[in-house]
Amino acid sequence: MERTYVxxxxxxxxxxxxxxVISRIERRGLKVVAMRMNTMSLDSAKKHYAEHAQKPFFNSLISFITSGPSVxxxxxxxxxxxVMRAVNGATNPVNAATGSIRGDLALDTGRNIVHASDSPESATREITIHFKESEITGYTRADEACIYEN
Structure with a gap:
């Protein structure tokens, strides 16, 4: 099974x-194996969004993401x-499909509700910024036989 950061x-x-948001993730068949609510530190935010450091919107992005609690x-x-990228929808909610989180619930790119890793490398990097391996819980959902073929 693959893991991603959301x-x-x-x-x-x-x-x-x-x-x-959690309901849509779980209804799709994905499972949450770690979760925390906190206000992201400046250091974590800069690490998380490092690929945008040279872009003109970087400072406002960091200011926004550290402005209050996130999950x-x-x-x-x-x-x-x-799958998670599809559940979220396009980054710009105007282009996001109806039925996606952003397509149904957001109007502006700068306030698009959710983030999800865009690659296996990003997922690994982002998970390690926000969680220790000991905080991730492996388990089998009772309905997995109904979700996945063998």
Missing amino acids: MVKPDGVQRGIIGE SMVVEGKNAIS
Whole structure:
């Protein structure tokens, strides 16, 4: 099974839609194996968004992501990275498919509710920024036989 990092950003927390996001993840068949709510530190935010450090929006992104609590998760499942990206929808909510989190619940790229890793390398890097391996819980969901073929 593949793991990915998912975050409900401060705008999603402030709007009270954490449960909606988690529900969509779980209904799709993915499972949450680690979760925490906290206000991201400046250091963690800069590490998390390091690939954007030279972009003009970097400082405002860091300011936003550290402005209030967010919910960090490790999500696991078959093809979890690509499935989670589809569940989230396009980065710009205007281009996000109806039925996706961003397509249904967001209007602006800078307030698009969720983040998910875009590659196995990003997932590994982001998970290690936000979680210790001991904080990730492996388990089998009772419905996995109904979700996956052998």
